[in-house]
Every structure is written in C-alpha cells, then in structure tokens.
Amino acid sequence: MWIFFRTHCFCPQEKYAISKRSASRRAGDEVVTTKSGHKTYGVDWFFSSLAQRPVKGLAFFALSLVGLEQRQSYPLRIEQVIRPVSEAKAAPPPSSSGTKGKRGRPKGSKNKDKTQVNLSRELLHIRGMLSALLSTMGGTIPLEYLLLDGKFGHNNAVQMTRQLGLHLVSKLRYDSALYLPYQGTNSRRKYGDKLNPRKMPQQFLCHTTTEEDWRIDYYQVQVLHKEFAQPLNVVIVLKTHLKTQQQGHVILFSSDLELTYNQLLDLYSLRFQIEFDFRDAKQFWGLEDFMNISQTAVTNAVNLAFFMVNLSRRLLRDFRQEQHPQFSILDLKACYRAFKYVDEVIKLLPQKPEPILISRILNQVANLGAIHSVPVTGISPE
16 A cells, blocks of 8 residues: 555655544544454444444554645554453442542642653554654655544653654543633633633634634634643534524634644544545445454455555546546546446457447446446556
8 A cells, every 4th residue: 555655656745644534434533334144354433423333344554644734644554452251341349338438639649740641552552653654664655643632642652652753633521621821920720711612812813714604713722731841732622503592512622732723623524535545445446345253354344444545646637637527436436447348348259349449439438327428439448
C-alpha cells in the first residue's frame, strides 16, 4: 500500500496528516458488519455504536494518510484486533466489611508526573502501528498531526502521540472541566477561573455564523485540564437555537498551541474522510463479503479490499481530469468489465475486427452498466 501510494498517489506539494479509525467486519469505529460462525480467526463480540449493542464480527485498526488540500484519504496500514481471553469480565471482588477510607487526597502524597503514563493495550497497539508506518515511510512525508475521535480525548493518548513526535487532534467530553491559567501572584496556584462552555467570555469569540434557525459561535482559548500534563488548544463550538434558546456544544482540542481555530476545525473534520474508505471497501471491494476463515486469508482479504480503495481512487482521478467530474466507482467497474467482456468475445471470433469497430463495441458495452455515460475510446485496460 505504501509503495503504491508513494509511486502513484503522493503529491509533493500537499500536506498530510495521519488518521486512525477502527474498522471492522464489523468495519468501522462504528462501521459494523455482523459475522456468524465460530471458525473465523478473531471473531468475537464488539460494540457497535450503530446498533447500540455488541455484535459478533471481526475488528480492525486502520491508519490512513489524509491530504489537507485534496481532502482525500488513503488507507496505508490495517491490522486486526484480537481480544485476549483476559479481557473477559471477571467476578467483582468481595466487598470488605471494614470502614471506608477518608475522602480526598491522602496526606503526604506527592504530585504525579502526568507525562509518565501506562498505556492501555489499545494505545500500545496504535503506537506499534504508527511506529511501523512511520518507519516504513522513512521520513518521506513530513507529518505533524494524528487525528483521533473523541474516544481518545484523554492524557494517555496525548502522551502516546507526543512520544512519536506528533500532535494530537481530538475531542474532549462535553462536560470536561476546563480552567484558565492562573494570572495572579500566588506562585503555588496553577488553575484560574473555571470555564463554562455555554457562557464563554466574549474575548475568546473568534467567529459567529447563522444556519437556518441556529447561531453557531466559535471560541478558541488555551486552557488547563487537571487530567492533562500540558496546556491544551481548545475550540468550543456552541450552537444556539434562535427561537427556543436551546444550546449544544462540542469541545475540540489539540496539543499544538499554534493552531488557529479554523485550522483545528478543518483538521478534525478531515477524520470523516476515512469513513469513505470503509464505505468503498465494503460496498465495492469485498470487505463485507469475504468468506475466509484462517488468519492469513482474512488478512489478505481485508488488505486487498483497502488496496483496491487506493487503486480505484487513482484511476478515478484520471477519468475525472478528462472532463468527467461525476465519474464514479460504478462507472469505473462497468468500464473495465467491458474491456474484459469484449476481449473474451473477440477471442472467439475467427477474424479480429477493425480497431474502429472494437472501439464502438467498447463504448456500447461500457455504458450498459454505467451511471454516467462517457466515451472510453483511447482508454487502455492496462
């Protein structure tokens, strides 16, 4: 996948970020396809946010490069998630009959170094994948950002990302306790006033827009969070219904304090591009349909599906640059299927037709199953 991307898809003038999602067959963080049976390697029960319940299937981590200008995602590394037996729910420990300990911080305890964290099994898996991908790339592309969903909006994910020399872009819980840095003279005090995301000071307002009956306010501020080791660059998106005054908000953040509010918003929105990887892999390239059960066969089938995502996007680029901007994957499959059908039929003829007749046949057959009819004259099946 990396060699194909570097050779055929890489644009030297474009900047890239790494995006991670979990894909599953079940294919997605929460892109899910159920899987029956017991013999497929790695089959287990995984939670589906779409179904809002655990479903039986296979799970995969996927790392993609996302172009910041073309806004296109290219999957480069996919690994299966194998849940160990030790993760099964253990019986709760028996409750002690003794008195409960005192509330609050124990006397004499020292502050912990929040940069020294114990990574979960999931974060260790992601770090291993990132390290392997960065090693494969060998510094060919300068990367700065890792885009993760709100599940990884915590200090451990930030520290894991910083260990690899990247900045994290993610989302915090809506009820996160955020504090301004203390500006007074007390050298022992670190945290200032607590922020209310729905009553932000006007000094932090960056932009306001209106969409139908909603007013959307964008605030940016550098804050402290008691669970994080360093200050965070936070963007709060506050939506207010103009008639009912109903409000809702999201809190995006990055460990890069230099990002502007619109850059941070744009980076986080790029995460959604990887969803199109899963959609194409499932709908067109067999991610949902393979029947393999052994470890190697499952790995090959899944990686082939994602490789075809990259290959089809490279082919689509050529068609769309030739004045066919609406050319789709269905059109692409119809076109190349036509080349195969015509080639097989011509082999049965006692005499090969003239090239102009072959061209007319190709145009006719290629557009039988196409959504957008386009001339295919001069396009080589190679």
